[in-house]
Amino acid sequence: MTVQGITYKFHKNRNVQIISCPFSGGQARGGVELGPDHVLEHGLEKQLESLDWTIAPTKSLSFPEPASDPDEGKLKRPNFVGSSTKNVADTVAAALKAGTFPLTIGGDHSLAIGTVSGVFSQHADACLLWIDAHADINTPQSTPSGNIHGCPVSFLMGLAEPCPPQFAWVKPYLKSNKLAYIGLRDVDPGEREILRKHNIAAFSMHHVDKYGIGKVVELALERVNPDGKSPIHLSLDIDALDPEHAPATGTPVRGGLSLREACYICEALAETGNLVAMDIMECNPALGADAQSVNATIAAACSVVRCAMGETLL
Ligand SMILES: [Mn+2]
Secondary structure, eight states: OOOOSOOOTTOTTOEEEEEEEOOOTTSSOTTGGGHHHHHHHTTHHHHHHTTTOEEOOOEEOOOOOOSOOOOBTTBSSHHHHHHHHHHHHHHHHHHHHTTOEEEEEESOGGGHHHHHHHHHHHOTTOEEEEESSSOOOOOTTTOSSOOGGGOHHHHHHTOOSSOOGGGTTOOOOOOGGGEEEEEEOOOOHHHHHHHHHTTOEEEEHHHHHHHOHHHHHHHHHHHHOTTSOSOEEEEEEGGGBOTTTOOOSSSOOSSOBOHHHHHHHHHHHHHTTOEEEEEEEOOOGGGOSSHHHHHHHHHHHHHHHHHHTTOOOO
């Protein structure tokens, strides 16, 4: 079957590189390292093939733990996260250089330090859509928990001052006018200040309620990609979805996106033709109340990925 419709301007040949990242070092709850295998066992590769993508052999990264990893200020496991995300950045950059679409499956959202670094190293004019219940923009100073999965965006923007040595390799590629959030509903006080100070496009669930998801995506793209030319990196935390649809995740927050709203975001970004990379993060099969809630979460993850990769309803 030939799939009609979307042309991916930066991936016209529809070659995808799945990058499996069984990594949990950016937060405290075990099990998120099992996310990639569950997503792959759900048949994601075959699903992408049915959307006319050619699948490169999946790259499964391994993340050796350092012998010693003392806190860096408040930050927990800085050596582990720093070296692991560097590995991810190199892998994502290599995938793009090879002409493949990097589809990174986490693992916790600290991995995006790597995915975004890798993408922006190859596409300096890219923009980033961060779909999440949380802003993940705490600095090493503002973080209440010390868990680095709550900090990746601050590293990517160069807001960490001083920058911990483990993240000295991260270049501040991400400019405030190239970042938009959708789905926010649990933002720390320090993060609110950062969002305001840098005038970052942040669409919370309040905006989704007020304008509807169609208008929100339109407004977000107007902010970060006004001329429609920038490549788009989509980083999607499964906790953006309401726990009703995606309960098996480390930091669920009620009042989130419906499955259709999340799918719509991905469909609309795919329709631009500008998608250049995607992350699907924070599926934690160990945290579902039962097999059914784990399965629902993994199925939702596969659904949003398919929508980003060209699946349409009609
Ligand atoms: Mn996140």
